[in-house]
Amino acid sequence: MNIAIITIFPEFFEGPLNVSLVGKARATSLLETAVVDLRTFGVGPHRQVDDAPFGGGAGMVLQAEPLANALEPFANTHRVLLTPGGDQLVQGTLDRWASLESLTLVCGRYEGIDERIAQHFIDEEISLGDYVLLGGEVAALAIIEGVTRLLPGAVGNAQSVETESFRDGLLEEPQYTRPARWRGWDVPEVLLSGHHGRVEEWRRRQRLERTRQRRPDLLDQG
Incomplete structure (x- = not known):
């Protein structure tokens, strides 16, 4: 381009x-x-x-x-x-x-x-x-x-472009990385479960809730 x-x-x-x-x-x-x-x-x-x-x-x-x-x-x-x-x-x-x-x-x-x-x-x-x-x-x-970042080949993992904020009219869910416990705060247990179905369900709920709290106008547009 x-x-x-x-x-x-x-x-x-x-x-x-x-x-x-x-x-x-x-x-x-x-x-x-x-x-x-x-x-x-x-x-x-x-x-x-x-x-x-x-x-x-x-x-x-x-x-x-x-x-x-x-x-x-x-x-x-x-x-x-x-x-x-x-x-x-x-x-x-x-x-x-x-x-x-x-x-x-x-x-x-x-x-x-x-x-x-x-x-x-x-x-x-x-x-x-x-x-x-x-x-x-x-x-x-x-x-x-x-x-x-949208050009083919620009981003190493193309999936990261498809699962971010605004892609489905919602904000992106919270993200966590290691360690699982930091200063007494824990990563949500579901993310450590290895159960992909439950993880995806949690992410979807989080996207909806975060959008409802921070950008309700996006839900109105949908």
Whole structure:
């Protein structure tokens, strides 16, 4: 899969793209990434990429021309704008994107981007949630991790991807590892029983209860 990131801070990605599963996926060419510095397409001797908003107001807006020029090489990809005003990112969106050949992530900044770019050069607008960050770079990294782990061969045990939170509309059950007793707290006995049927029944009950307590909205959606 190919993922391009358009940003005014390319150095933001130097470390994260080279570690963990993302780094391994890139090393084996399972994932190809291109970090595009928007300022390369800036206007004038100072490579300007932003300007004051029409109508007045605080902050700056990323200009249309630099963004259009940066996006044109990726016209045949699925182009996603990362913005607080977008649809909230959910697991189903990552599943859908993981089946694509190419994805382009546009990192918003300041007060946003010229709306004409959003209307004519963007296929989808996505937000991490109901809060505002300094820009779209953190969201881009979240998406890259979320998509990479879904690529065939990226995760050592593919079953771990199929049995996690949100796969069946529920949160994942509690997890335990050795030792069975730690500081006086014991692992649930059923997990030590070796009885796979009872273990699966316990896990299902735990997923339901945890979802009911923490994310009842997921049950309402079901």
